[in-house]
Amino acid sequence: MLARRYPVLVEPEELLSMLNRGDHSDGGDNGVVLIDVRKEEDYMQGHIPRAVSLPLARVLESMDPRQLHMLFKRLGVDDSKHVIVYDDTFGALAARVAWALEYIGHEKVSLLSITYGRWSSLGYGIERGAGRVDQQHEGYTLADVSADHSILATYDYIQAILEGIKQLQQGKGTSTSTGKRVLLDVRERLNYLDHHIPYAVNIPWKAFTGEERILKPIEEIDALLSYRRISRDDEVIVYCGSVGTLSGLSYYALRLAGYSNVRLYARSLKEWRSLNLPVEGFKDAHYWDLSAE
Amino acid sequence: MQKHQERSIKHTHESEGGGGREQWGLPEEVTSVEEMIRLYREGKVSDDEFRRFRLQHGMYGSRLNQNYTMIRIKVPAGILYPEQLIRLAKLSEDFSIGSVHVTTRQNIQMHWVYLDDAPAVEKGLVEVGLTTREACGNTIRNVTCSPFAGVCMNEPFDVTPYAKALARFFLRNPMCQNLPRKFKFNFACCDEHSYARIADVGLVPVLKHGADGRSIRGFRVYIGGGLGPASYLAELLEEFTPEDMLLSTCMAVVRLFDRLGDREKMHRNRMRYLVHDMGFERFRELVLKERRAVEMTRSVLAKLYIREIKVDAPEMGQDAMVVELRPFNMPDGFDRWVKSNVMDQRQKGYAVVFIPLPAGDVTARQLRALAGICREFSHEGHVITTPTQGFALRWVMKSRLVELYRRLSEAGLANHGALSIASVVGCTSTTSCNLAITNAHRLAKEIRSRLIELGLDMDESLKDATIKLSGCPNSCGQHMIATIGFFGAAVRINNSLTPAYNMLLGGKVGKDSALGRVVARVPAKRIIDVILRLIDVYREERLEGESLASWIDRVLDGKGTGKIKGIDDLKPIIEEASRLPPPAEDPESYVDYGSDSRFIVRTARGECAA
Numbered sequence: 001m002l003a004r005r006y007p008v009l010v011e012p013e014e015l016l017s018m019l020n021r022g023d024h025s026d027g028g029d030n031g032v033v034l035i036d037v038r039k040e041e042d043y044m045q046g047h048i049p050r051a052v053s054l055p056l057a058r059v060l061e062s063m064d065p066r067q068l069h070m071l072f073k074r075l076g077v078d079d080s081k082h083v084i085v086y087d088d089t090f091g092a093l094a095a096r097v098a099w100a101l102e103y104i105g106h107e108k109v110s111l112l113s114i115t116y117g118r119w120s121s122l123g124y125g126i127e128r129g130a131g132r133v134d135q136q137h138e139g140y141t142l143a144d145v146s147a148d149h150s151i152l153a154t155y156d157y158i159q160a161i162l163e164g165i166k167q168l169q170q171g172k173g174t175s176t177s178t179g180k181r182v183l184l185d186v187r188e189r190l191n192y193l194d195h196h197i198p199y200a201v202n203i204p205w206k207a208f209t210g211e212e213r214i215l216k217p218i219e220e221i222d223a224l225l226s227y228r229r230i231s232r233d234d235e236v237i238v239y240c241g242s243v244g245t246l247s248g249l250s251y252y253a254l255r256l257a258g259y260s261n262v263r264l265y266a267r268s269l270k271e272w273r274s275l276n277l278p279v280e281g282f283k284d285a286h287y288w289d290l291s292a293e
Numbered sequence: 294m295q296k297h298q299e300r301s302i303k304h305t306h307e308s309e310g311g312g313g314r315e316q317w318g319l320p321e322e323v324t325s326v327e328e329m330i331r332l333y334r335e336g337k338v339s340d341d342e343f344r345r346f347r348l349q350h351g352m353y354g355s356r357l358n359q360n361y362t363m364i365r366i367k368v369p370a371g372i373l374y375p376e377q378l379i380r381l382a383k384l385s386e387d388f389s390i391g392s393v394h395v396t397t398r399q400n401i402q403m404h405w406v407y408l409d410d411a412p413a414v415e416k417g418l419v420e421v422g423l424t425t426r427e428a429c430g431n432t433i434r435n436v437t438c439s440p441f442a443g444v445c446m447n448e449p450f451d452v453t454p455y456a457k458a459l460a461r462f463f464l465r466n467p468m469c470q471n472l473p474r475k476f477k478f479n480f481a482c483c484d485e486h487s488y489a490r491i492a493d494v495g496l497v498p499v500l501k502h503g504a505d506g507r508s509i510r511g512f513r514v515y516i517g518g519g520l521g522p523a524s525y526l527a528e529l530l531e532e533f534t535p536e537d538m539l540l541s542t543c544m545a546v547v548r549l550f551d552r553l554g555d556r557e558k559m560h561r562n563r564m565r566y567l568v569h570d571m572g573f574e575r576f577r578e579l580v581l582k583e584r585r586a587v588e589m590t591r592s593v594l595a596k597l598y599i600r601e602i603k604v605d606a607p608e609m610g611q612d613a614m615v616v617e618l619r620p621f622n623m624p625d626g627f628d629r630w631v632k633s634n635v636m637d638q639r640q641k642g643y644a645v646v647f648i649p650l651p652a653g654d655v656t657a658r659q660l661r662a663l664a665g666i667c668r669e670f671s672h673e674g675h676v677i678t679t680p681t682q683g684f685a686l687r688w689v690m691k692s693r694l695v696e697l698y699r700r701l702s703e704a705g706l707a708n709h710g711a712l713s714i715a716s717v718v719g720c721t722s723t724t725s726c727n728l729a730i731t732n733a734h735r736l737a738k739e740i741r742s743r744l745i746e747l748g749l750d751m752d753e754s755l756k757d758a759t760i761k762l763s764g765c766p767n768s769c770g771q772h773m774i775a776t777i778g779f780f781g782a783a784v785r786i787n788n789s790l791t792p793a794y795n796m797l798l799g800g801k802v803g804k805d806s807a808l809g810r811v812v813a814r815v816p817a818k819r820i821i822d823v824i825l826r827l828i829d830v831y832r833e834e835r836l837e838g839e840s841l842a843s844w845i846d847r848v849l850d851g852k853g854t855g856k857i858k859g860i861d862d863l864k865p866i867i868e869e870a871s872r873l874p875p876p877a878e879d880p881e882s883y884v885d886y887g888s889d890s891r892f893i894v895r896t897a898r899g900e901c902a903a
């Protein structure tokens with residue numbers, strides 16, 4: 001996988017100037033498609049001007065690249081467009097949608113660096129109502145539909161990794177690549193201690209998020225990973241508890257910090273558990289009782 | 294003249310707006326933590342060396358799991374500012390379990406931190422002026438201070454500046470980096486609220502009126518106290534130690550301990566054993582002699598910087614006691630909350646509001662809410678951690694209590710019972726501590742909610758009684774000073790290993806400090822029954838107007854007047870309430886709180902997780 005040519009994060013000011021350059025008399029969009037992934041009713045109540053609505057749930061309906069293509073195509077996304085995604089849920093929903101675009105081979109995608117809530121509280125403009133509905137995009141055809149499997153991890157992919165680690169530990173297998181493979185569980189600490197995929201390490205997803213921005217500065221993310229001896233040569237597989245949202249955000253934290261070999265286990269622990277695949281946990285303490293909730 | 298000059302270098306009074314905000318942390322220490330962990334992971338420092346370093350920087354091993362650490366933040370005098378609360382919130386979400394724990398010694402603990410993340414936590418703390426330095430290990434631990442200091446009705450003067458100055462003096466001081474064992478200072482505001490007698494050095498403020506009509510500040514100094522498998526109350530060193538001899542007195546005690554303390558026997562090396570073995574009178578003489586030596590030889594740099602605190606709060610003319618408050622817009626539960634959580638302070642028109650936390654746990658969300666509330670409502674602009682594992686919010690205008698109650702309620706911080714029997718203390722025990730036998734933490738929460746459910750926080754006659762639990766004999770939950778105290782044990786009952794507690798009665802702090810007496814052994818799952826039974830018996834037996842705590846004292850003295858003459862009459866009643874059916878009939882009773890599996894005792898090497 002190559003280093004990204006498009007920034008992971010777009011700042012509000014950058015977004016404004018991207019949207020406002022040139023004139024829009026022809027209905028042009030300056031090569032930008034801004035996607036709001038919140039629920040439709042939230043979008044109706046207010047969104048960033050020129051944003052189109054695509055609730056996350058629609059994206060989660062299918063992992064089929066063709067269907068995903070159709071979904072984005074209808075919003076006006078084609079190969080030439082720079083897509084910018086935002087949400088109001090720490091950036092996690094936006095991240096999952098952005099990842100889906102990358103998965104179908106669209107690399108020109110960025111996340112807005114702040115949430116919608118912060119955007120409006122900072123006094124940037126908003127717009128109400130249905131916004132743009134771009135039926136005319138129906139006619140576009142996209143380049144061949146193929147998925148980028150290098151950023152996806154499936155359960156059998158992970159099973160194979162676990163097998164490899166086991167072999168290595170027993171001194172049977174040999175390490176093939178320069179880096180190692182790291183399974184990264186980004187759920188909260190207590191959930192992780194309770195159970196997790198064997199060999200996974202834990203960095204709670206909040207450790208990647210800033211107080212005001214959806215991700216911490218690169219140096220801080222970098223420090224976190226280096227404390228855990230995770231290097232840029234390693235392949236990192238991120239997962240969370242449900243549908244790859246919180247892990248999606250963590251995926252972009254790693255990408256932001258220049259870790260290019262990252263995969264998202266999009267179906268995450270929800271699928272893993274439903275398949276009754278092995279988990280391990282730490283049972284010698286009653287740590288749950290420490291939780292004040 | 295000579296004398297006068299000498300005094301002025303030992304002791305400096307400064308006045309400063311804002312009370313002199315301290316920066317306890319040092320950026321260099323982030324780098325050294327980072328470096329040490331790296332070297333340790335690379336196998337370049339030994340386990341022992343790393344352990345020593347780790348403890349010196351506030352990191353204890355987590356229960357039976359080497360990969361995790363507990364991080365203890367030293368909070369001198371318990372003072373925490375809003376930005377610090379917000380930072381603790383963020384750090385707990387990023388690196389810990391999304392909540393933090395307030396300890397009986399006014400520290401903050403973050404649990405289940407991945408060892409390798411410690412530098413990131415350290416960095417976050419130092420940025421807001423906090424430190425973990427010397428929160429653990431064989432050194433001078435957090436200097437604790439009464440949460441009433443500065444607002445107490447009885448205090449002769451505010452000791453907070455002295456507590457901060459002493460903490461500042463000893464922090465990183467070479468003289469206390471390798472003591473035989475940990476060493477604890479406590480400042481009281483007055484006799485009534487005093488914890489002075491359970492510290493190595495306890496200080497109670499006293500004003501002495503000189504012949505010239507001027508008053509001199511000083512301290513009644515107690516030494517040699519402490520709680521643990523063998524507990525002692527500190528004894529009186531001097532009735533009056535003038536403030537300019539405070540430092541030399543403290544230094545003398547620390548130096549003596551450093552020189553004479555036992556460095557071999559880990560279990561007998563707290564100073565209280567030294568004092569006890571030597572005899573108090575002899576030890577006292579040595580201290581006074583040592584003090585003379587300190588006075589003669591110490592460097593001019595050895596002095597305390599006392600920064601008087603000025604709170605920026607408008608003066609209030611009229612006043613109503615909190616118990617008389619009857620606001621017309623009183624929300625539900627307000628009256629109960631005021632009665633059990635709010636106290637008048639010395640300054641007219643202002644109140645101290647206690648925020649009890651279930652066994653000391655507070656979530657990140659609550660910390661953030663508290664930060665906002667503190668900014669809005671406290672005229673001193675900070676909160677204070679309390680020895681009952683909660684927070685105190687002081688300098689709150691009484692006229693704004695209704696508003697404050699609403700805000701606290703929204704954040705789940707308006708729990709009742711802070712100043713009542715329902716304010717149950719429990720150490721972290723099997724939730725994180727290597728030495729724990731039982732889950733005192735969870736049990737404390739269970740007792741608390743049961744008492745509140747029964748409305749016993751409202752009962753005036755129970756108000757001066759306290760309940761405290763520890764998961765092992767080490768006493769982090771301060772069970773020895775509780776009216777009803779418990780410490781964890783494993784007992785074979787009906788041929789089954791059962792989580793249980795030793796029950797103590799009659800402990801207290803304050804003017805008549807006393808240590809509790811072990812009276813019974815009670816299975817964990819019968820503790821609540823036993824407490825309630827005890828309250829029933831008390832209600833039958835008490836004299837007119839007698840409180841639970843006084844009745845217990847009378848019984849322990851063998852001066853009962855009803856059916857219960859002495860403790861031996863009480864024991865069978867406790868025993869009966871403790872009885873368990875065979876495991877087959879009631880397996881639940883043989884399992885510990887917070888657990889769903891068979892009870893086993895698993896402990897690892899202690900690092901003294903006090």
Ligand code: SF4
Nearest residue numbers: 720726764765768769
């Ligand atoms: S050492 Fe004992 S008293 Fe202290 S926290 Fe651990 S279990 Fe509780």
